[in-house]
Amino acid sequence: MSIWKNSVVTAVLGLLVGFFAGYLVNSQPEAAPAAAANPHAGVPGAPALGAMPEQPPAGGRTAATANPQLMEQQRQLETLLAKDPNNYDHLLQMANTLYDMNNFMRAAEFYEKARLIKDTSPDVLTDLGVCYRETGKPAEALRLFDRAADLSAKHWQSRYNAAVVRLFDLNDARGAEEEIAKLKAAAGNAPGAPDLAGLEQEIAKRLK
Secondary structure, eight states: OOOEETTTOOOOOOOOOOOOOOOOOOSOOTTOOOOOOOOTTTSSTTTOSTTTTOOOOOOOOOOOOTTTHHHHHHHHHHOOOOOOTTOHOOOOHHHHHHHHHOHHHHHHHHHHHHHHHOOHEEEEEEEHHHHHHHOOOOOHHHHHHHHHHOTTTOOOHHHHHHHHIIIISSSHHHHHHHHHHHHHHHOOOOOOOOOOOHHHHHHHHHOO
């Protein structure tokens, strides 16, 4: 996820921002637990998941692994998926729940299952890319961020994450600079687009 607080990149660099898809299920008898339509609770400074009153601490992820609300949501989704294992919305909600629990390896498994059904969401590709980066697969993460950006030119999260991976994981400052240029050209004024000053300063320092 990203060093992300109130839409400002802080002085510490090198993490990614995910995009919580927020798929809501209607109020049928066996509806999945509703997912909050906000960024992942693991993003520092982002709104807390669902009705949780606490905010994530600045400068670090929420310790959500044993969160009882998320654990209950996971249990409900497991029941629903046992009955309907190819339900796209439930697969995606399970992936998002596991992502919020910082269980990136299992979250990736469910994002991949969802992709087998529909593979056209830049948001899903971006969250999956974060999962791969968090589990030590930066090249695979970059491939997914590139695909997400190809699907939506204004999807700033994918370009931002691609710059972070190129700079900090692949030691490719020139490539990161190119990603930032693409981000500015395509999505510089998009809602929520970040202040890039800190990242640009780090890129410039490495290019000297």
